[in-house]
Amino acid sequence: MKKLILSVAVIAAAAAALASCSTSAKKAADEGEAIKAKIESCTDPDSLKIYAAEAQAYADKLVKDGNDAAAKAYLEEVTPAIQAKDPSAVSALDRLKNEADSAAAAVAEKADTLASKAKEKAGELKDKASDAKDKAVEKGKDVVEKGKDAVSNAAEKSKEAVSDAAQKSADKVKDVLGK
Numbered sequence: 001m002k003k004l005i006l007s008v009a010v011i012a013a014a015a016a017a018l019a020s021c022s023t024s025a026k027k028a029a030d031e032g033e034a035i036k037a038k039i040e041s042c043t044d045p046d047s048l049k050i051y052a053a054e055a056q057a058y059a060d061k062l063v064k065d066g067n068d069a070a071a072k073a074y075l076e077e078v079t080p081a082i083q084a085k086d087p088s089a090v091s092a093l094d095r096l097k098n099e100a101d102s103a104a105a106a107v108a109e110k111a112d113t114l115a116s117k118a119k120e121k122a123g124e125l126k127d128k129a130s131d132a133k134d135k136a137v138e139k140g141k142d143v144v145e146k147g148k149d150a151v152s153n154a155a156e157k158s159k160e161a162v163s164d165a166a167q168k169s170a171d172k173v174k175d176v177l178g179k
Contacts, residue, residue, distance in 0.1 A: 032058055032074055039081050048086050055082075068107075 035058055039051045055078045062071035 036078055036081070039078060039085075042085065045086050048082065052078075052082050052086075 035051060035054045039048065039055065042048045042051055055075070059071040059075050062068075062074065
């Protein structure tokens, strides 16, 4: 019974967490839509400038949250409505859109730089691995040559020892037969 209650509590907590996450995302989207609706229905130029500032603040918030693409898309949605009602209010939004573009370009440039550095490091590691392999092969060849020399020397010494032993045996046989 305890396991059943614990399982239900865990599922309920997960559902609550999921609901709160989707609620905050929905709230942020609703905030942007509310500002957009105010701009579209506005007829007073002074109020329009205030709403344009709110739109700019909302886009700034998106940029600070690291969502440059959403900020740019939002500004592209809102700018035509402001432009139609008061072209002078658009200059601040254009500045923010340009900042978002330059931030995105800076991020892309940094990514390219990091990719280049990673590729360079990979090349260096490959070169080092190749050098280590070459050194290991060279050492292996040296060991094989030394082994061949040692075997050859041992064979020569064995041959001499066998020859000496055979000669001594032959001499002893002659001595024994000669007596």
